[in-house]
Amino acid sequence: MSWDISKINEWSWKEHPTGAVIKDTGNSRKVKTGGWRSLRPIHDEEKCNNCFICFVFCPEACISFANDEFAGIDYDYCKGCGICAEECPQDAFEMISEIEAQSKEK
Amino acid sequence: MAVKNSKTVAIVGNEAVAEAMRQINPDVVAAYPITPQTDIVQAFSAIAADGLVDTELVNVESEHSAMSACIGAASSGARVMTATCSQGLGLMWELLYIASGLRLPIVMPNVNRTMSAPINIHCDHSDSMGARDSGWIQLFSENAQEAYDNIIQAVRISEHPDVYLPVMVLMDGFIISHAVDRMDMIEDEKVKNFAGERSAPFTMLDPNNPACVGAFDTLHGYFFEFKRQQEEAMANALPVIKNVANEFEKISGRSYGLFETLGMEDAEFAVIAQGSGAGTIRHQIECLRSNGIRAGMIKLRSFRPFPAEELIEALSGVKTVAVFDRSTTFAGGMGGPVFNELRSSFYEQENKPLMVNYVYGLGGRDLSVELVKKAMEEILAMNSSGKAEQKINYLGLRE
Numbered sequence: 001m002s003w004d005i006s007k008i009n010e011w012s013w014k015e016h017p018t019g020a021v022i023k024d025t026g027n028s029r030k031v032k033t034g035g036w037r038s039l040r041p042i043h044d045e046e047k048c049n050n051c052f053i054c055f056v057f058c059p060e061a062c063i064s065f066a067n068d069e070f071a072g073i074d075y076d077y078c079k080g081c082g083i084c085a086e087e088c089p090q091d092a093f094e095m096i097s098e099i100e101a102q103s104k105e106k
Numbered sequence: 107m108a109v110k111n112s113k114t115v116a117i118v119g120n121e122a123v124a125e126a127m128r129q130i131n132p133d134v135v136a137a138y139p140i141t142p143q144t145d146i147v148q149a150f151s152a153i154a155a156d157g158l159v160d161t162e163l164v165n166v167e168s169e170h171s172a173m174s175a176c177i178g179a180a181s182s183g184a185r186v187m188t189a190t191c192s193q194g195l196g197l198m199w200e201l202l203y204i205a206s207g208l209r210l211p212i213v214m215p216n217v218n219r220t221m222s223a224p225i226n227i228h229c230d231h232s233d234s235m236g237a238r239d240s241g242w243i244q245l246f247s248e249n250a251q252e253a254y255d256n257i258i259q260a261v262r263i264s265e266h267p268d269v270y271l272p273v274m275v276l277m278d279g280f281i282i283s284h285a286v287d288r289m290d291m292i293e294d295e296k297v298k299n300f301a302g303e304r305s306a307p308f309t310m311l312d313p314n315n316p317a318c319v320g321a322f323d324t325l326h327g328y329f330f331e332f333k334r335q336q337e338e339a340m341a342n343a344l345p346v347i348k349n350v351a352n353e354f355e356k357i358s359g360r361s362y363g364l365f366e367t368l369g370m371e372d373a374e375f376a377v378i379a380q381g382s383g384a385g386t387i388r389h390q391i392e393c394l395r396s397n398g399i400r401a402g403m404i405k406l407r408s409f410r411p412f413p414a415e416e417l418i419e420a421l422s423g424v425k426t427v428a429v430f431d432r433s434t435t436f437a438g439g440m441g442g443p444v445f446n447e448l449r450s451s452f453y454e455q456e457n458k459p460l461m462v463n464y465v466y467g468l469g470g471r472d473l474s475v476e477l478v479k480k481a482m483e484e485i486l487a488m489n490s491s492g493k494a495e496q497k498i499n500y501l502g503l504r505e
Contacts, residue, residue, distance in 0.1 A: 013331035018270055019209030020332050021308050022318035 005030060029077075033060070037080030039095040041073060047092035054084040054093070112293040119250040119282035122289055123189070123215045123275075124149035126257035128159055129297035132213075133184035133304075136164035136175035140194040141227050142279040143217040147189055169194040173201035173212075180210035181319045183309030185261070185301075188212065191279060192219035192233045199237075205272045206241025206336060208319060211264035211304070212272040214242075215257060218381065218432075219279040220469045228470020229279040231381065232433040235443050241336050243273040243343055244410040246380040250287035253277040255360060256407075258292070261301050262350045268342040270307070276409075278382040278432075280470070296357045340411045347408055364413040366405040367420060369395050373402025375426035375489040377482075378417075378444065380406040383430060383466065383473045390478045399486070406444065414451035426460045426489040428481070430501075432467045441465060441498040462494045466501040477502050 003024035017023065048070050055063045062074040063084060073084075085093035117125070123146050127135070135154075137147040154163045162179075166172045172188050180186040190198060195216055205212050220230040234244055243263060247253040253275060260273040277283060292300075308317040323329045344364065351362035368391055370376065379387050384405040394401040404420060421427055431442020440446060441463035452458045464481055467473050481501055488494045 008328070009326075011328070011331070013334040016328055016331050016335065018307060018335065019207070019319070020321060020323065020328070021208075022321055023308055023315065025316050 003027060032076045034074075034076045034078050037075075037078060037098050039080040039082060040075070040098045040101045041078065041080065041082065041084050041093045042096055043070065043073060044092045044094065045070070047090045049090055051089065053087050053089060057083050057087045059083060112291060114288065114290050116286050117250055117289050118145070118284055118286055119247075119253050119277050120145035120217070120284065121149050122250040122254040122287070123257055123277070124153060125291060126254045126297070127187055128153045129292070129294050130185070130187070130258065130261055130301045131159045131298070132161055132187045134162045134164065134176070134179035134186045135188060136166050136172045136179070136186075137188045137190070138166055138169050138172045138194060140169070140191055140219075142219060142283045143189050143191045143194065143215070145283065146215060146217070169197040170201065173198040173205060176212050176214075177201060177205050177208065177210060180205070180212050181208065181309075182311045183304065183306035185265075185304040186210075186212050187214065189215045189217070191217040192221055192227075195233045195237060196221060199240075202237055202240040202242060202272075204320070207332065209270040209336070209339065210272060211261075211270055213257065213260045213264055213275065214272065215253065215275045215277060217279045217283045218276055226469040227279070229281055229382075230432045230468045230470065231276070232468070234274060234276050235433045235435075237274070238410060238443060241271065241340070242410060243269075243271050243340070243347075244408070245273065245275050245347075246405075246407055246409060247275060247277040247282060248382055248384050248405060249282055249289075250277075250285075251289045251360070252407075253282055254289060254291070255354065255358060255362065258297055258300065259347075259350050259354050259362070262353075263343060263346055265304055266343075266346045266350070267305075267307070269339050269346050271336070271339050271343065276381065281382040290358075290360075292358055300354065300357055343411045344408075344413060344416075347411075362407065364406075364408045364416055365420070366407065367402065368392075368405075369400070369402040370404065370420055370423075372400050373424050374400040375428070375485055376402040376404055376421055376424045377428045377430060377485070378404045378406060378448065379430040380409065380444065381432060383432060386473050386475060386478050387430065389475065390482050394482060401482070409444070412447050412451075414447070417448060418451055418455060421459060422457075424459050425492070426462070426485060428462050428464055428485045430464045430466060432465075434465050434468070439498060445498075460488060460492060460494055462488060462496070463498045464501045465498065471502045473502065 062078040064071045164175050176186045176188050221232050245256045256275040264273040391401045391403045429445040445463035
């Protein structure tokens with residue numbers, strides 16, 4: 001990626017590209033949409049049978065598998081939509097309050 | 107400047123515009139018919155069917171779709187045109203802002219017709235005036251010749267890298283669109299060279315240089331910055347309109363600017379008008395001047411951008427200014443849009459002229475010679491007394 005947007009919040013109106021056109025690919029990964037999340041999915045290893053259904057349904061491709069086993073949720077981009085919890089046949093996801101989860105982490 | 111023209115024709119305004127479109131040969135035209143604009147697209151469809159242009163003509167199901175198709179095509183780097191008026195422009199509404207916000211050069215003749223209700227298909231400027239804050243450049247035409255000339259110049263103004271804004275070319279419904287006028291057409295080759303090829307800053311159809319158009323701007327995003335850029339682009343359009351006009355004079359012999367003046371070098375009072383009404387007013391101003399009365403006139407061509415500084419300078423010597431508006435703002439007795447903007451422009455000036463407004467011609471009410479004469483007598487009286495009995499006047503209204 002050639003376009004450095006690391007200080008975009010400091011840019012003057014004169015610096016932005018005309019017409020809000022983005023002439024760069026794959027830069028959406030620079031926008032960590034996990035910040036939108038109000039509910040956080042918590043995965044339960046005990047209940048999970050590695051069926052891959054959450055992997056298929058996650059609209060943000062935040063769920064990863066390694067060696068055919070559930071390998072984690074990318075919270076940088078997970079918007080907390082709850083589709084994984086809704087679709088999981090094993091009920092292996094619990095949606096908890098993001099604010100509470102963060103306050104516990106502090 | 108004397109320039110040999112290929113032919114002088116008798117033509118209605120709508121066909122004149124279609125001929126300009128043929129000569130420009132745009133890549134895409136997407137349009138939907140609405141009276142009194144229909145003949146533009148009808149004539150252009152015949153031109154396209156005859157193979158005289160390379161244009162991809164898209165017959166859409168509404169004006170909303172017409173502008174949507176234009177936005178898509180312009181984003182791909184194509185030179186794009188459409189045409190509409192009145193309710194059709196109303197249906198395009200949300201897309202007007204998208205076209206200007208994405209900074210897409212689109213040229214659109216708008217055949218000025220009023221907005222319903224009651225249903226009325228005739229001329230006033232309330233349709234395009236409603237879109238005055240949508241970020242489009244708006245150029246008025248007095249007759250078929252100016253509509254034709256404005257379309258050709260609009261392509262260059264719109265595609266200028268300092269501007270990149272869509273342009274509306276305004277022409278009065280029926281009075282210009284359907285009346286046969288004498289017009290000089292420029293040779294095809296000269297128009298083609300003048301218009302040139304569209305140079306796009308990006309194209310969505312280049313796989314080696316991909317671009318994302320119309321991305322989402324979040325609450326903490328950059329929307330404000332982009333709007334400030336649009337304001338700058340509109341200000342940039344002022345010199346660009348003048349420069350394009352200078353170049354156009356070389357191929358046409360006809361001179362244009364942000365506005366046209368008559369008798370302003372010694373005028374004591376001035377009338378400002380736009381569109382076809384300027385013709386009737388000019389006749390009266392000339393009559394007054396031949397009787398030794400120092401009357402002047404400004405015919406506004408560019409309403410967006412609004413040439414405030416230039417207008418203040420041109421009007422610096424007059425005691426009274428009468429603004430003729432073919433629409434009103436419904437602000438509750440504040441008068442028409444041109445009156446409001448001109449009055450606002452004078453706020454910081456120490457020497458302000460007496461300013462009065464004449465709202466006229468709504469829904470096609472004729473601006474007759476007699477009405478203009480009556481207004482001139484009133485303006486003359488105001489000029490000598492230095493007082494305006496009535497600031498907002500409705501000319502031709504049955505009281």
